[in-house]
Amino acid sequence: MLYPAEWQALLLTVKLALLSSFFLLLLTAPLAWWLSRGQSTGRNAINALLTLPLVLPPTVLGFYLVLLFSPDSWFSQLLRLAGIEALAFRFEGLVLASMLYSLPFVVQPLQQGFAQIAQELLDQNRALGANSWQLMAQLVWPLSRPALFSAFILSFAHTLGEFGIVLMIGGNIPGQTQLLSMLIYDQVESLNYARAHLLSGLLLLFSFSVLFWLYQQQQGQQQRGHK
Amino acid sequence: MRGLKLVFACFIFSGNAAASQLIAAASDLRLVLPLLLAQYQAETGVSIQPVFASSGKLSQQIQHGAPFFLFLAADPLYTNSLLQHCSAEQQCQTGVYGRGQLLLWYHSRFQTAEQALEQSQHIAIADPNHAPYGKAALAYLQQHQLWPELQPKIRRTDNAALVLHLLSTGQAGVGIVGHALLPESKLQQLLPKAQQQQLQLVQQLGRTEVVPAHLYPPIRHSWFYRAEQKHPSSVQPEVKAFLDWMLAPKQQQFWSDAGFKREHN
Amino acid sequence: MSLELKLNWSASSFSLQLDLQLTHHWIGVYGQSGSGKTTLLKAVAGLQPDAAEHCSFRGELWQQGQYQRSLSSRKALYLAPEALLMPHKTALQHLQLASSWSKSPEDTAQIIQDFELQPLLALYPSQLSSGQQQKLALAQALITRPRLLLLDEAVAHLDDQQKAAVLKQLKQYQQQQGFMLLWVSHQMEDLCLYCQEIVWLKQGQLQQQQQLWPQQQGQTFYAI
Numbered sequence: 001m002l003y004p005a006e007w008q009a010l011l012l013t014v015k016l017a018l019l020s021s022f023f024l025l026l027l028t029a030p031l032a033w034w035l036s037r038g039q040s041t042g043r044n045a046i047n048a049l050l051t052l053p054l055v056l057p058p059t060v061l062g063f064y065l066v067l068l069f070s071p072d073s074w075f076s077q078l079l080r081l082a083g084i085e086a087l088a089f090r091f092e093g094l095v096l097a098s099m100l101y102s103l104p105f106v107v108q109p110l111q112q113g114f115a116q117i118a119q120e121l122l123d124q125n126r127a128l129g130a131n132s133w134q135l136m137a138q139l140v141w142p143l144s145r146p147a148l149f150s151a152f153i154l155s156f157a158h159t160l161g162e163f164g165i166v167l168m169i170g171g172n173i174p175g176q177t178q179l180l181s182m183l184i185y186d187q188v189e190s191l192n193y194a195r196a197h198l199l200s201g202l203l204l205l206f207s208f209s210v211l212f213w214l215y216q217q218q219q220g221q222q223q224r225g226h227k
Numbered sequence: 228m229r230g231l232k233l234v235f236a237c238f239i240f241s242g243n244a245a246a247s248q249l250i251a252a253a254s255d256l257r258l259v260l261p262l263l264l265a266q267y268q269a270e271t272g273v274s275i276q277p278v279f280a281s282s283g284k285l286s287q288q289i290q291h292g293a294p295f296f297l298f299l300a301a302d303p304l305y306t307n308s309l310l311q312h313c314s315a316e317q318q319c320q321t322g323v324y325g326r327g328q329l330l331l332w333y334h335s336r337f338q339t340a341e342q343a344l345e346q347s348q349h350i351a352i353a354d355p356n357h358a359p360y361g362k363a364a365l366a367y368l369q370q371h372q373l374w375p376e377l378q379p380k381i382r383r384t385d386n387a388a389l390v391l392h393l394l395s396t397g398q399a400g401v402g403i404v405g406h407a408l409l410p411e412s413k414l415q416q417l418l419p420k421a422q423q424q425q426l427q428l429v430q431q432l433g434r435t436e437v438v439p440a441h442l443y444p445p446i447r448h449s450w451f452y453r454a455e456q457k458h459p460s461s462v463q464p465e466v467k468a469f470l471d472w473m474l475a476p477k478q479q480q481f482w483s484d485a486g487f488k489r490e491h492n
Numbered sequence: 493m494s495l496e497l498k499l500n501w502s503a504s505s506f507s508l509q510l511d512l513q514l515t516h517h518w519i520g521v522y523g524q525s526g527s528g529k530t531t532l533l534k535a536v537a538g539l540q541p542d543a544a545e546h547c548s549f550r551g552e553l554w555q556q557g558q559y560q561r562s563l564s565s566r567k568a569l570y571l572a573p574e575a576l577l578m579p580h581k582t583a584l585q586h587l588q589l590a591s592s593w594s595k596s597p598e599d600t601a602q603i604i605q606d607f608e609l610q611p612l613l614a615l616y617p618s619q620l621s622s623g624q625q626q627k628l629a630l631a632q633a634l635i636t637r638p639r640l641l642l643l644d645e646a647v648a649h650l651d652d653q654q655k656a657a658v659l660k661q662l663k664q665y666q667q668q669q670g671f672m673l674l675w676v677s678h679q680m681e682d683l684c685l686y687c688q689e690i691v692w693l694k695q696g697q698l699q700q701q702q703q704l705w706p707q708q709q710g711q712t713f714y715a716i
Contacts, residue, residue, distance in 0.1 A: 118576070120539075120572070120576055121576050121577075121578065123539055123563060124569075124570070124576040125578070125589075125593075126563045126564055127537065127538075127563045127564065127566070127567075127568065127569050127570070128569065128589075128590050128593055128594075128632065128633070128636050129564055129567075129590070129593035129594045129595075129636055130564075130589070130593045131564070131593075134593060138578070138581075138589060139578060142580050143578075143579070143580060
């Protein structure tokens with residue numbers, strides 16, 4: 001049903017979404033934890049910064065990334081010192097861009113999830129004798145799992161729909177940066193409406209299924225919580 | 228569940244397909260270049276993949292490090308500027324290989340092209356800022372005696388191929404496109420069925436006229452080639468071989484069917 | 493001196509100034525709402541460090557200026573009016589976790605029996621009544637053999653009969669384990685029944701500190 005190039009784009013898209021969501025979760029969880037532990041001017045500033053990708057057009061982010069990734073930029077020169085080739089038009093560059101782009105979709109649910117874990121409850125169990133690892137294993141991890149899960153799914157789904165930034169920094173290179181959204185755009189431009197229909201339908205169905213599943217999961221958790 | 232995780236892991240750590248034999252091409256070649264590449268593959272067995280965008284965008288991308296070793300542009304402006312940015316070890320070359328033609332398409336509810344320009348609400352052209360066919364189309368409209376009335380009706384699309392999209396969906400009554408996007412029927416027959424149908428739709432919907440060449444500055448198609456040393460050298464001879472093959476007299480018929488005139492220097 | 497405490501704290505419309513020396517085992521804290529009882533308890537527990545200037549317990553310095561002894565090494569447990577329980581753990585898991593975290597835990601089976609927790613063990617906090625939750629929190633605290641127990645209306649949701657049974661058990665454990673107990677309650681009768689000393693707060697100041705001699709215990713505090 002799908003041509004090799006389409007399979008390639010589909011797999012690349014899913015791979016990008018999985019990888020960037022995973023790394024994003026790993027990197028932002030400690031930050032979200034800190035943000036959830038109270039309020040301060042510093043926290044507000046960080047929060048505003050992290051929410052920027054939500055309100056800025058992707059072109060702004062794309063523009064800065066184009067400058068940053070270009071071979072002569074200080075960033076690329078720094079990478080070269082570390083033995084890494086310039087990130088422009090490469091899959092690794094897209095991973096980095098998607099992480100920036102999906103940042104608010106991970107930090108917000110994590111922060112809200114973490115905030116549900118009352119400081120009083122942590123203090124109480126610390127006073128009962130639990131050390132930090134025990135608190136992490138018995139309290140923080142089980143109570144924030146739903147939030148981690150929603151954050152991952154949201155970031156995953158959001159990355160599937162990435163287009164504006166990819167258009168600017170990706171270069172539409174098969175196997176490296178040609179994502180499903182780019183391929184659809186390409187097919188429309190080539191007047192290949194049949195393929196564009198098929199791929200769009202596929203993405204639509206997939207995104208709907210993911211979101212539907214997410215809501216089902218959330219409902220399940222709420223019911224379990226009210227036992 | 229564990230099996231699923233394993234599949235995910237395998238797939239995440241699988242290597243990226245080598246983005247090897249890539250060439251960048253201006254959007255007006257979107258329909259005909261794949262045909263030429265297929266022909267090349269049939270003759271030599273070498274597969275080359277094209278990446279399309281407007282000439283301006285592609286030259287920007289190449290300047291910012293995009294891995295293209297051959298670039299087919301629709302204006303020497305872009306290839307020359309890339310040549311200027313080349314370092315000695317990159318061994319860059321450029322050349323002009325043909326002259327593109329403008330086609331004026333108008334909806335069949337209009338009697339003539341002139342009437343269509345006068346009465347249509349929208350005139351679709353590619354963005355003159357970075358698409359050479361858009362620049363030529365704008366120049367043609369500017370010399371037209373009705374220019375003041377035409378100017379507010381101009382609708383710009385991101386590149387040449389998208390003009391066709393506006394026309395086939397009926398969003399614009401008049402459009403100016405590169406001839407290569409509406410090639411001779413001999414070439415059209417070679418296209419995938421879906422594309423053929425769309426082109427037929429456009430042709431049934433309206434009429435086309437070749438815009439006289441003296442009414443706009445020449446659209447000179449140029450190529451840009453660089454042999455960068457730090458990349459695997461195996462890639463480049465194949466791209467270079469394709470360039471030589473593409474420029475050979477044997478392919479001249481193809482280019483003229485695709486709507487190009489021979490460039491006389 | 494068992495517990496020495498100097499509090500100096502002010503919020504927008506409230507200030508708390510206290511200098512207390514407490515020696516008895518079972519101390520009642522009485523006062524109207526907003527008199528600073530909860531702040532007093534939390535400051536001792538180390539949950540409100542900015543309220544205390546100095547705090548030491550049985551010769552061990554708990555707080556002095558910037559110095560703060562860690563919560564886990566104080567072994568002082570504050571039990572809030574609404575029990576703080578883990579929503580995803582059953583009653584039994586609460587007891588088992590407290591037992592595993594403690595270096596010398598009390599016998600869990602004995603506590604379950606003494607506080608009649610057997611029928612609740614498989615239930616989650618959301619399935620318990622607020623009185624049952626308080627009972628569980630108290631049992632959980634006793635498993636860890638605390639040195640200081642700070643009860644903030646922590647048995648108020650129990651009915652009179654159950655409260656009497658729980659307090660009776662608590663008294664026994666207190667005698668066994670030898671912990672000190674600060675008990676905030678609105679019910680003067682309860683305080684007089686169990687406490688050896690009563691601290692009466694009024695608008696953040698010490699109104700009265702009264703020892704109850706054994707013969708006075710069981711009588712109503714005369715100052716009321």
